[in-house]
Amino acid sequence: MKKAVVLLSGGLDSSTCLWWTLAHNYKPFCLLFDYGQRHKKELKCAIRIARKAKATWQVVRFRLPWGGSALTDRSVRLPRRRKLKEMISDKIPPTYVPARNTIFLSFALSFADAIKAETVVLGANAIDFSGYPDCLSYGDRIAKVLYLCSDVIGRAPCAHEGPFSVLHNFLAREKFFAARSGI
Secondary structure, three states, X not given: OEEEEEEOOOOHHHHHHHHHHHHOOEEEEEEEEEOOOOXXXXXXXXXXXXXXXXXXXXXXXXXOOOOOOOOOOOOOOOXXXXXXXXXXXXXXXXXXXXXXXXXXXXXXXHHHHHHOOOEEEOOOOOOOOOOOHHHOHHHHHHHHHHHHHHHHXXXXXXXXXXXXXXXXXXXXXXXXXXXXXXX
């Protein structure tokens, strides 16, 4: 059976990606992240979802030694009751964790290499990016960079021979597409 590393946040998009792997005959290996975020609600949801799917999962724990995000730095005020105008502005919100998806993809690529998985699946979505740069086309570019780097530094794209891909099923899709895909 093909193996897929799924970046599982506990949200709609990544949960749908997990179920997509099952529907497409992959054995999913879910990576969940505790990066020092103030809340653990999504992490708890991700664990419940992985268990429900009977998927193998593990939590990767790390701390970024720098601040810069209201999610990881208690000296930065969390936004409360933001108005729609603030949420759709071009300004990067204080909850943005610098390069978080890039870091997650790096872990996923390493894990995929270690378990000889054929693909990494992430549910980043540009539509609900809320000003997060690593959910825009940047997310697509970083996936390609990681793929190319893996080819340069490591044998075939990963340690095993054969095809390898980084899938981001919902990057440029509308939210209802993710929801409909999960039905």
